[in-house]
Structures are given as structure tokens and as C-alpha cells.
Amino acid sequence: TRLVPAGAAVLRRFGSWEALLTEAPFDELFVLERRGAASEGTSEGEATTLVVLPRLASATHRTRILRRGQAVLASRLQAELSVWWREGKVALPEYVQRRIDWQDHKPKLPFELQIMSRSKDRVRIFDEKFLYRRQLVRARNEKRKERRGEWAEERKKMQDEKLESQKRRRDKAVAALDSQKCSGLMGRSPGLVSSSLQRRAR
Secondary structure, three states: OOHHHHHHHHHHHOOOHHHHHOOOOHHHOEEEEEEOOOOOOOOOOOOOEEEEEEOOOOHHHHHHHHHHHHHHHHHHHHHHOOOHHHOOOOOOOHHHHHHHHOOOOOOOOOHHHHHHHOOOOOOOOOOHHHHHHHHHHHHHHHHHHHHHHHHHHHHHHHHHHHHHHHHHHHHHHHHHHHHOOOHHHHOOOOOOOOHHHHHHHO
């Protein structure tokens, strides 16, 4: 049954069922009460009985609470698998790092395994025409990827050359102004009317 692994998982994660049921948002589904001290005539030092009572919630509300709980547990697991505890440490092996990355994005299955999941009633699994078309598409995509990479490198070189030419032209203009002792032309013009006259006019 599923109760055995669930119980072990709850005890390892939260320590007890009481801690799980009092954890948000699961506390919106259940309420815990301790009973038995005064009614049963026991002393104050004796242990009381823990009673779990359900809360009134509609099916839609209950589904939303369970979804929130799933998100909370997933975020907690992701936080534990994050790299904050790996800062300043030696890099993980490639195989271990790849398994950790699978938590966020699982890689696609090989094409040979993907085609085996196609419906046998509608298409043949090992169809020569389909395999040939896929081979052509794969070759086309590889060529496009190579062209995009070449164009990205060429565009980066063009941008670097453009920035370099702009810098050379600016340096040349600044050097010409410095030689003629008129570097003030590159700044803000004071205008024909002084600031004192502008204040008086206002």
C-alpha cells in the first residue's frame, strides 16, 4: 500500500504527522486538538490524546490547497538542491551535475525511442519515407544552426568594428579641438544671454 512509503517520507521530512498537519497550507484542511485530561479523570501530568479533526472545505478549495502544498514542497526541495551550499567548493562531476539539472529540465529521449511511441494503428514505426524526411530535416536544421552561429560571429565582429571606428573618430575630433585650444565646443554652449539676465527677465 501507499501508506508505508508515505509514513516513512513524512517522518523523514517533518519528523511527525503532527508537524505535517500544522504546516501551511495543510493546516487549512485539518485542525489538531488535545483531549482527555479533565473528561476522563486523569491527572494534569498524564499525556493527553491528540485528535485530528477535518475542516469544512469544498472540492475546489481542497484541490487548490493541495496544489499549493505541492508547490511549497517542490520549492523546498529545489532550495535544498540549490548551489548555495556549493559556493566556494570544488565543481561537481559532470554526471552528478547533469542529474541535478534534470530537476528543472529533463532531456529529450533519443529519436529512435520517440518514434516507437507512435500509434501502430495509423503509421508504421519504421517507415522508410518518414525516416528519410526526418533525416533531411535534421540535416537542414544543422545547416541552419551553423549559419546562425557564423552570422552571430560576423555580426559581433561588425559591431566591434563599428564601435572601434566611432571611438577613433571621437578621439580624432577631441585631439583636433585640443590642438586648436577650443575644447569648449564639445561641452554645453553658454548661450548669448547670461544666466543673470534670464533670472531678471523671469
